[in-house]
Amino acid sequence: MALSMEKISENKVKLRIEVDAQTFENGLEIAYRKTRNNYRAPGFRKGRVPRKVIESHYGDSVFFEDAFKELMPDAYQAAVKELEIEPVEQPSISIENIGRHEALVFTAEVHVMPEVTLGQYKGIEVEKVVYNVTDAEVQAEVDKALEKAARYVEADRAVQEGDRVVLDYKGTFDGVEFEGGSAENTTLDIGSKMFIAGFEEQIVGMKKDEQKDIEVTFPEDYPSKEHAGRNAVFHVTVHEVKEKELPAFDDEFVKDVSEEFDTVEEYLADIRKRLAEQGEREAKAKMEDAAVRKVVENATADIPDCMVEDQLDAMLQDMRMNLMRSGIRLEDFFEYTKSSEEDYRKRYRDEAKTRVKTRLVFQALREKEGIAAAEEDVEEKIAKMAESRKLDAKEYREMMKPGDLEYLRDTIAIDKTIDLIMDSAVYVDPGPEPESEAEEGTETAAE
Structure with missing residues (x-):
């Protein structure tokens, strides 16, 4: 097999592949054997018509197309391997020459994996993110716990905001x-805003056993087209009016909702600790995102459109699966939001390109720095995942689906790459907040 490669553009090549005449003849024979049941001729049983008879009746080229389909994939893959290129899409194929007793010649145009030129990735300046737990955040957690433990008691009065009816x-x-x-x-x-706008507001002021006609208008974008934009009247009868009663926040409450703590002080300390740990994780993630973003910006790579389109396909598929979990079809979502797949692709094209570039930059970093997931890293990760699910590590590994192990190795390598960037990062203080923002925060606190 003769090969040549021409560079058409930065990341696109044109392969010229020549398959010798004897190999093409073998392909013709294979094509004949696979398709001979499709041909009939007087004096011959089905599937027994000789190849020469078929060719004389239908022409020499009768098996050319099937022979080409038989030979092309293997020839193309052999060329890719020999030339050591990494295609990122299906090739565009054109036949240059095909004929009896002649070499088969075809071309394949294809985008290949782009080269990445790394910029600075060590000593990246990162604005330090410090998280401080505020009293308001602690109180918000307390309020959530109180709301969760709230009960509703009958109220001998008209309906108010926050009541249950x-x-x-x-x-x-x-x-x-x-x-x-x-x-x-x-x-x-x-x-709760569970009904269409205007319904709940008109319940306010009603009393037990009171009846009332409530007029509302369904929104134009209401899922049911039969309802959308129409005026409706709801005849309402109130049977019960209940008001929310929050428990007292004291030691008894703490004992009721927690098995670990007996006092308000212990409970508040735990909330503050959990918020601090969560804040530290979020701060770490923000700094990592900022550093990775700079590393990716410092690198150069000419990303082919086909890779961006593939990434958009993957993002749309993720969106489809997430919506399906909520019982919503992607097509219905686009209809509800008066948008389309084309709108989505335009809106998220830059994001898709950034994701592709980030993946390529990480791959280049891993190759340059020799980063890989060691087997002990994999086993340690599996052990932690198994422990979180209260399973034996061996049992958990047996439950893993095909591809899970490779995904796990890739995740570990990505984490190691981020660690490499962050270990050499230079953390800088963000400096004082602008005076206007500080004043605004003070005013908000005072309110």
């Missing part, structure tokens, strides 16, 4: 009931 409602369009517009003894938290 039990009611019946019957919806109509122009006096005619519509499907899904009625319910009995349903519970509604006022202020």
Whole structure:
């Protein structure tokens, strides 16, 4: 097999592949044997028509296409291996010469993995991120716990924001009931925004056993086209009015909600500790993101459009799967948001290109620095994952799907690459906040 390669552009090459005449003849014979059941001729049983008879009847080129399909993939892969190139897409194939007793010649144009020129990746300046737990954040966690432990008690008064009501409602369009517009003894938290705009607001002020007609308009982008933009009347009957009662935040509350702590002081200290740990993780992630972003910006690489399109395909597929978990089709999502796949591709094209470049830069760093996941790293990671699921490491490994191990190795190598960048990073103080921001923060705190 004769080969030549021409560079068309920065990351695109044109291969010229020549398959000798004898190999092509063998391909013709294979094509004949695979397709001979498709041909009939007088005096011959099905599948027994000689090749020469078929060729004389249909022409010498009758098996050319099938022979080419038989030979091309292996010839192309052999060329890729011999030339040591790494294609990033399916090739565009053109036949230059094909004929009986002649060499088969075809060309393959294909984008190849782009070369990455690394810039500075050691000693990167990173603005230091420091997280300080505020009293307001601690109080917010306390409030969440109190809300979770809240109970609702009957209130002998009109409905207020934050109340829980039990009611019946019957919806109509122009006096005619519509499907899904009625319910009995349903519970509604006022202020939850679970109903369309204007419904809950008009419940406020009603009393137990009171009836009322509520007029609302369905939004134009409502999922059901039969409802969208239409005016509706809901006849509402309130059966119960309950107000939220929060428990007292004291030692007894702490003992009720926690098995570890007995006092408010211990409980608050634990909240502050957990918030600090979470803040440190977030600060670390922010600094890593900033450093990686600089390393990627410092590198140069000419990214082929096909790699960006493939990345967008992957992002769309992830989006499709995430929506499916919520019972939403991607097509329906685009319809609801009055957008399209084309809009998505335009909006996230730069993000996709950055992801591709980041992946290529990390690969180049790993090759230059000899970074790889050692077997002990893999075993340690598996042991931790198994422990978190209360499984034996061997049992967990047996449960892993094909490809999981390679993904795990890749993840470990990425973490090591980030560690390499961060270990040499130069941390700089962000400096004092601008006076206007500081004043604004003071005012907010005072309020």
